[in-house]
Amino acid sequence: MVIAAGEPAPDFSLARAAGGEPFTRTDLMGRTTVLVFYPFAFSPVCTDQLSVYNELLDEFRERGATLYGVSCDAIWSQRAFKEQLGIDIEQLSDFEPKGETCRAFGVLHERGMPERALVVIGPDGVVKWSYQAPQLAELPGANLIFDALDG
Amino acid sequence: MSRGAGSAPAESASDFVTKLATVPIARAPPGIHDPWPCDHAGRTINHPVSDLTSAPLPPVGPDDHVRGPDGAPLVIVYGDYECPFCAAAEVRLHAREVRVVFRHFPIRSSHPRAPAAAHAAEAAADQGAFWEMHDLLFADQGRLEDPHLWDRAQRLGLDVERFDADRRSDRIAKRVKAQFHGGVRAGVATTPTIFVNDERYSGRTAVSMWT
Numbered sequence: 001m002v003i004a005a006g007e008p009a010p011d012f013s014l015a016r017a018a019g020g021e022p023f024t025r026t027d028l029m030g031r032t033t034v035l036v037f038y039p040f041a042f043s044p045v046c047t048d049q050l051s052v053y054n055e056l057l058d059e060f061r062e063r064g065a066t067l068y069g070v071s072c073d074a075i076w077s078q079r080a081f082k083e084q085l086g087i088d089i090e091q092l093s094d095f096e097p098k099g100e101t102c103r104a105f106g107v108l109h110e111r112g113m114p115e116r117a118l119v120v121i122g123p124d125g126v127v128k129w130s131y132q133a134p135q136l137a138e139l140p141g142a143n144l145i146f147d148a149l150d151g
Numbered sequence: 152m153s154r155g156a157g158s159a160p161a162e163s164a165s166d167f168v169t170k171l172a173t174v175p176i177a178r179a180p181p182g183i184h185d186p187w188p189c190d191h192a193g194r195t196i197n198h199p200v201s202d203l204t205s206a207p208l209p210p211v212g213p214d215d216h217v218r219g220p221d222g223a224p225l226v227i228v229y230g231d232y233e234c235p236f237c238a239a240a241e242v243r244l245h246a247r248e249v250r251v252v253f254r255h256f257p258i259r260s261s262h263p264r265a266p267a268a269a270h271a272a273e274a275a276a277d278q279g280a281f282w283e284m285h286d287l288l289f290a291d292q293g294r295l296e297d298p299h300l301w302d303r304a305q306r307l308g309l310d311v312e313r314f315d316a317d318r319r320s321d322r323i324a325k326r327v328k329a330q331f332h333g334g335v336r337a338g339v340a341t342t343p344t345i346f347v348n349d350e351r352y353s354g355r356t357a358v359s360m361w362t
Contacts, residue, residue, distance in 0.1 A: 048261075048341060049340060049341075051258045051260045051261045052258060052335070052340055052341065054259075054260050055258060055259060055260070055331070056335065085260050085261065086259075086260035086261070086263070087260045138203075139340035139341055139353070140203060140340065141203055141204075141205075141335060141338040141339060141340040142335050142340070143203070143204065143205035143206070143335050143336050143337070143338055144203065144205070146205065146335075146336075147205050
C-alpha cells in the first residue's frame with residue numbers, strides 16, 4: 001500500500017527523462033512535490049489523467065507545488081509519451097533497478113508497474129497526503145490533489 | 152483468437168463516429184489479456200461519487216445550456232468537441248428521451264482545437280445558437296480550424312465579426328474555464344463524463360451505457 005501521510009519520504013533515485021542528475025530525496029526539500037505514479041507510458045486513452053493535470057499546472061504552481069509523472073518505463077519511452085500527449089509534466093523513470101522507488105513508496109504492482117497513486121510531499125520531505133486508486137482503471141481527479149494542497 | 156488486424160479500408164472520421172455510435176462497445180474478449188490498465192479499456196470505472204469528489208456537481212445555472220423534453224431525466228455531460236468518444240456519446244444521447252446539459256471540459260494537450268471549439272460554441276450561444284453550433288462541431292471533428300469555425304457561424308446566419316470577437320474574449324474564456332473547474336472539483340477526470348442522478352459515468356462507460 002502507498003506510503004502514508006506523516007511518514008518521511010524514503011531515499012530513492014529516479015532518472016529524469018529530460019536528462020541531467022537523478023531526481024532524489026534531496027530534490028524534495030524546500031518545496032512541495034506531487035508524485036503521480038502511473039502504470040505505463042502510452043495507453044489508448046482519449047483524455048487521460050496526465051492531460052487533465054496538465055491543464056491545471058498554473059493552479060498547482062500557484063500553490064507552490066511541482067508535479068512529476070513516475071513510471072517504470074525507460075526514459076526514451078517517457079520522452080516520447082510526454083511529446084505525444086503534448087504535456088509539460090516532467091517524467092521520472094524507475095527503470096533501473098526496476099521498480100525500486102515504487103517499492104520504497106509502497107506502490108509497486110505485482111505485475112512490475114506502479115499502481116496508480118498520488119503522493120504529495122511537503123517541503124520538509126514528509127508525506128503530506130497519499131492516495132492509491134483501488135483499481136488501476138480508476139482515474140483520480142485533480143480535485144484530490146487540490147484538496148491535499150489546500151487542506 | 153484472430154484479431155482481424157489491418158485489412159480494413161480507410162474510413163473518414165465521421166464514418167468512425169457513426170460506427171462508434173452504433174456498435175456496442177464490448178469489453179476485451181475473454182482470454183485476451185488487456186495490456187492497458189487505463190481508462191477507455193472497456194472497464195467500468197464508475198464509483199460512488201462521494202469517494203473522489205471535492206465539491207458537489209455545480210447546479211444547473213444561467214450559464215448552462217439545456218435541451219430535451221421537459222420532465223425527461225436530466226443528464227449532465229462534461230465533454231470536449233475534439234474527443235471522438237464524446238461525439239459517440241452525443242449521438243447516442245440524441246436517440247434517448249433525456250434532458251441534456253452540456254458543459255465544457257476541453258483538454259488542450261490531447262485535443263489542441265478543443266478550447267477554440269468550446270469558445271466557438273459559447274460565442275454562438277451569445278447569439279442564441281449554442282446547440283446549433285454544438286451539433287455542427289460534433290458533426291465534423293476533423294474541421295475545427297478557425298476558417299471552419301467561421302464557416303459554421305456563417306452557415307448558422309450569425310454575425311461572424313461579432314462571433315469572432317466574442318470567441319476570443321476573456322468573458323467567454325472565463326465561462327469555459329469555470330465549467331472546466333466545476334467539473335474538476337466534482338471529480339471529472341476524463342471525457343466524456345456523464346452524471347445521471349449524481350452517479351458519475353466516465354470514459355467508455357459513458358458511451359456504452361446508452362446502447
